[in-house]
Amino acid sequence: MRLPARRRTVLPGFGLALGFTVTYLCLLVLLPLGGLALRSRGMSAAAFIEAVTSDRALAAIGLSLGAAAAAAAVNAVFGLLVAWVLVRYRFPGRRLVDACVDLPFALPTSVAGIALTAVYAPAGWLGKQLAPLGVQIAFTRLGVIVALTFIGLPFVVRAVQPVLEDLDPEFEDAAASLGASRLQTFRHVLLPSIAPALLTGTTLAFARALGEYGSVVFISGNLPFKTEVVTLLIVARLEQFDYAGATAIATTMLAVSFLALLTINLLQAWSRRRGVLA
Amino acid sequence: MTAATDRRTEPAAVRWTLTAAALAFLLCFLFVPLAAVFVQAFADGVRQYWLAVVEPTALAALRLTALAALVAVPLNTLFGVAAAWALARFEFPGRGLLLTLIDLPFAISPVVAGLVFVLMFGAQGLLGAWLSAHGIRVIFAVPGILLATLFVTVPFVARELIPVMQEQGSEEEQAALALGASGWQMFRRVTLPNIRWALLYGVVLLNARAIGEFGAVSIVSGHIRGQTNTAPLHVEILYNEYNFAAAFAVASVLALMALATLAAKSILGRQTTTESTEGAEDIPAQGRES
Numbered sequence: 001m002r003l004p005a006r007r008r009t010v011l012p013g014f015g016l017a018l019g020f021t022v023t024y025l026c027l028l029v030l031l032p033l034g035g036l037a038l039r040s041r042g043m044s045a046a047a048f049i050e051a052v053t054s055d056r057a058l059a060a061i062g063l064s065l066g067a068a069a070a071a072a073a074v075n076a077v078f079g080l081l082v083a084w085v086l087v088r089y090r091f092p093g094r095r096l097v098d099a100c101v102d103l104p105f106a107l108p109t110s111v112a113g114i115a116l117t118a119v120y121a122p123a124g125w126l127g128k129q130l131a132p133l134g135v136q137i138a139f140t141r142l143g144v145i146v147a148l149t150f151i152g153l154p155f156v157v158r159a160v161q162p163v164l165e166d167l168d169p170e171f172e173d174a175a176a177s178l179g180a181s182r183l184q185t186f187r188h189v190l191l192p193s194i195a196p197a198l199l200t201g202t203t204l205a206f207a208r209a210l211g212e213y214g215s216v217v218f219i220s221g222n223l224p225f226k227t228e229v230v231t232l233l234i235v236a237r238l239e240q241f242d243y244a245g246a247t248a249i250a251t252t253m254l255a256v257s258f259l260a261l262l263t264i265n266l267l268q269a270w271s272r273r274r275g276v277l278a
Numbered sequence: 279m280t281a282a283t284d285r286r287t288e289p290a291a292v293r294w295t296l297t298a299a300a301l302a303f304l305l306c307f308l309f310v311p312l313a314a315v316f317v318q319a320f321a322d323g324v325r326q327y328w329l330a331v332v333e334p335t336a337l338a339a340l341r342l343t344a345l346a347a348l349v350a351v352p353l354n355t356l357f358g359v360a361a362a363w364a365l366a367r368f369e370f371p372g373r374g375l376l377l378t379l380i381d382l383p384f385a386i387s388p389v390v391a392g393l394v395f396v397l398m399f400g401a402q403g404l405l406g407a408w409l410s411a412h413g414i415r416v417i418f419a420v421p422g423i424l425l426a427t428l429f430v431t432v433p434f435v436a437r438e439l440i441p442v443m444q445e446q447g448s449e450e451e452q453a454a455l456a457l458g459a460s461g462w463q464m465f466r467r468v469t470l471p472n473i474r475w476a477l478l479y480g481v482v483l484l485n486a487r488a489i490g491e492f493g494a495v496s497i498v499s500g501h502i503r504g505q506t507n508t509a510p511l512h513v514e515i516l517y518n519e520y521n522f523a524a525a526f527a528v529a530s531v532l533a534l535m536a537l538a539t540l541a542a543k544s545i546l547g548r549q550t551t552t553e554s555t556e557g558a559e560d561i562p563a564q565g566r567e568s
Contacts, residue, residue: 009448010452011368011448011455013465017360017361017364021360021376024360028429028432029379029383035404036394038404039404082304085301086300095544101308105483106537106539106543107532108490108491108510109492109493110511110514111510111533112311114514114526115314115315116311118526153308182287211389213389213496214388217514218514218517234390235389235497238393243397246393254390257385258385260385265378
């Protein structure tokens with residue numbers, strides 16, 4: 001099977017590069033993940049289901065899914081807005097703002113976690129403003145959403161930005177010359193072209209939020225049944241030396257992660273096809 | 279200004295409102311928290327700040343973080359270059375699967391990443407009995423921290439290099455070989471100069487994640503002060519002890535590194551875009567340089 005590929009090219013080093021890549025991935029990634037699969041297969045189905053469907057686990061899984069979806073939705077709207085403003089408008093400090101969008105990628109999550117907690121605690125800079133309105137963010141479910149919004153922020157912006165930059169202005173010209181208002185142009189011309197990128201970015205933000213730990217652990221307060229996300233529950237199970245329970249929940253999460261990865265790949269294939277058509 | 283160009287952008291009031299809304303969002307979620315790190319760090323004065331940073335366990339944590347980065351950066355850079363060479367230059371069955379596998383650590387929760395190493399090397403793990411019989415500690419020790427850091431940073435360099443190398447194509451490399459260059463000469467003189475900015479970009483991101491990883495490292499570390507505590511974990515310990523000023527002081531050191539990462543990223547990002555738009559005239563440009 002490999003021979004035809006090799007005949008087409010004179011480039012050296014295929015065997016060495018591929019061999020190294022596959023060995024490295026197997027040792028560092030596949031082998032440990034295989035251990036996880038082996039471990040969860042060692043459990044009886046009843047014990048597995050019991051660990052995943054206990055009231056506390058269901059509450060944690062529900063909160064993780066709900067908060068990750070809410071944060072991804074916030075990021076879809078505001079990420080699109082930020083990308084739009086950065087690409088289309090000129091204002092002082094635009095370059096600086098553009099560079100800072102990646103802060104959640106660069107900042108250690110524990111630093112983000114304590115910073116967000118300090119700002120949104122009832123006595124914090126922003127928490128103080130919200131307290132008279134009866135809104136408490138830190139140590140509630142809202143706090144979980146705030147932390148997950150922070151860590152997912154760059155995904156939508158960075159997915160949409162290049163697409164907006166590459167859009168051919170002729171389409172907008174055509175729409176305008178046919179009498180479309182800006183809102184109509186946005187709705188019928190721009191939005192369909194950026195939809196795949198927007199969806200990809202939102203799915204990435206959702207997937208990242210689902211597995212997030214560091215930034216949530218400080219702001220959530222970690223109350224079982226109330227503000228305990230699924231990653232916190234895994235850590236709690238590990239600290240009680242309940243390895244089977246931790247493994248069962250982690251395996252379930254892994255399955256969701258795979259599903260998200262698959263969705264992202266399909267979305268990207270879709271957006272590439274869109275790109276060819278446009 | 280015709281009616282058509284007027285319709286291509288929004289009225290000034292709309293532009294202004296949208297910009298204000300976007301900046302307000304970024305203010306609440308990015309800039310205010312970032313400012314809070316530095317303000318809280320100096321809450322007890324400059325002297326206390328300095329004492330918190332040079333405190334022995336804080337320095338030990340920063341050293342361990344540096345060690346993790348020093349191990350992860352070269353190994354995963356080497357991996358990234360090898361993977362990009364195999365995947366961007368050759369077609370073979372299973373190529374798509376391999377691409378997905380490289381991305382896998384990004385899709386996995388850091389907590390799960392830490393857990394898989396505990397299940398493998400921990401006291402109750404698959405290799406646990408064998409390891410303890412030979413007196414080797416991986417979990418709750420430095421090797422576990424290095425493994426977890428390596429795991430979460432696998433994809434960075436490969437992901438940056440593969441699209442760039444695919445776009446550039448292999449004509450220049452084939453020309454070098456036809457002119458009698460050895461494989462190593464071709465790699466050093468043609469491939470490496472062509473990918474240098476993308477490579478550096480990937481290394482910067484890899485380094486930032488190696489320094490900042492929290493979830494995976496937290497699970498395998500055991501939080502032994504001065505021994506298995508990395509800087510992000512040290513921040514957590516200080517915070518949970520209500521030693522807020524010290525926690526934010528160490529956090530501010532990490533935040534400064536993050537800001538340096540952003541600066542490097544923004545400069546390198548501009549370099550990579552000029553590199554790929556220059557694509558068409560790449561060969562004469564190379565000629566001028568040498």
